[in-house]
Structures are given as C-alpha cells and as structure tokens.
Amino acid sequence: MDDARDVRHRDHQNWQGCVGSVPLIRAIVRPVGDPRMYGELAAWFHLVTAPADYADEAAEIVRLLGDHGVLLGPTNPDASVLELGSGGGNMASHLKARAHLTLTDIAPAMLALSATLNPECEHIEGDMRTP
Numbered sequence: 001m002d003d004a005r006d007v008r009h010r011d012h013q014n015w016q017g018c019v020g021s022v023p024l025i026r027a028i029v030r031p032v033g034d035p036r037m038y039g040e041l042a043a044w045f046h047l048v049t050a051p052a053d054y055a056d057e058a059a060e061i062v063r064l065l066g067d068h069g070v071l072l073g074p075t076n077p078d079a080s081v082l083e084l085g086s087g088g089g090n091m092a093s094h095l096k097a098r099a100h101l102t103l104t105d106i107a108p109a110m111l112a113l114s115a116t117l118n119p120e121c122e123h124i125e126g127d128m129r130t131p
Ligand SMILES: C[S@@+](CC[C@H](N)C(=O)[O-])C[C@H]1O[C@@H](n2cnc3c(N)ncnc32)[C@H](O)[C@@H]1O
Pocket: 038, 054, 084, 085, 086, 087, 088, 089, 090, 091, 092, 104, 105, 106, 107, 110, 126, 127, 128, 129
C-alpha cells in the first residue's frame, strides 16, 4: 500500500490543477488515467460521470451506425452490440432499449457497477486486447 507521501507525489504528477489537497478528491475530479477509479473508487463513478451525460454520445453512435447501415431500434429487433470497455454502463443505459448488448470490461468493479444500472444486460470480464 502507498504511504501518504507517495500518493501525494504520484497525484501531483498525474493531476494538473487539483481541487483540495486530499488524493481522493483529486481522483474524483479527474478519473481518466487513474486506475483506482475503476477499482477501489468504482462506486463513485456515477457521481463523477453520470448516465445522463452520455445521452448525446449514445445518439451519435446510433446515428453513425445508421449511416453504415446498422440500424438500432424497432426496425432491427435482432441487433446486437458488443461494447469493449463498457465501464459503468452509462452508454449502455441509453442503447439497451435498441439492441441486445454484451458489455465487457477488464475491471470487475466496473462490471458490478454497470450491472446495477443494466441488470438485464450480459456482462463479461475481459481485456479488449486479448486476441
Ligand atoms: C471511461 S470508462 C468507460 C465508460 C463507459 N463508456 C460508460 O458508458 O460508462 C473506461 C473503461 O475502460 C476499461 N478498460 C480499460 N482498459 C481496458 C482493456 N484493456 N480491456 C477492457 N476494458 C478496459 C476500464 O476498466 C474502464 O471501466
């Protein structure tokens, strides 16, 4: 386990601009790049990046897939989507009514969090780099 000085030093290197002096607060402010956000702090993920924040991104994915002939929605009820690095399931929460989703992530804590939001979706632990 890190001692407090190591954590402060590492955070000082990782975070440009911080709020407060507590490493936990810094981690919440800027989760990307900090693996703790996907492990010991995973339960906080939806407070940092909420499902509602992904509505526009999900709509853009639906549009882009549609542009390539992949329709998600009632006109294609058999559509299935594999999401790699599905995290807290925020994106999935907007897409799951349109397709059968398989959600995969390397972090068990994130899969568990996503399962609270998307219990009807299939969740599989895995590394997207695995051939
Ligand atoms: C920013 S989060 C994704 C958030 C997600 N788009 C959502 O809607 O909630 C990034 C996720 O990628 C996962 N990840 C990082 N490297 C991975 C890898 N090699 N294979 C699978 N998942 C990975 C992390 O565990 C983390 O949950």
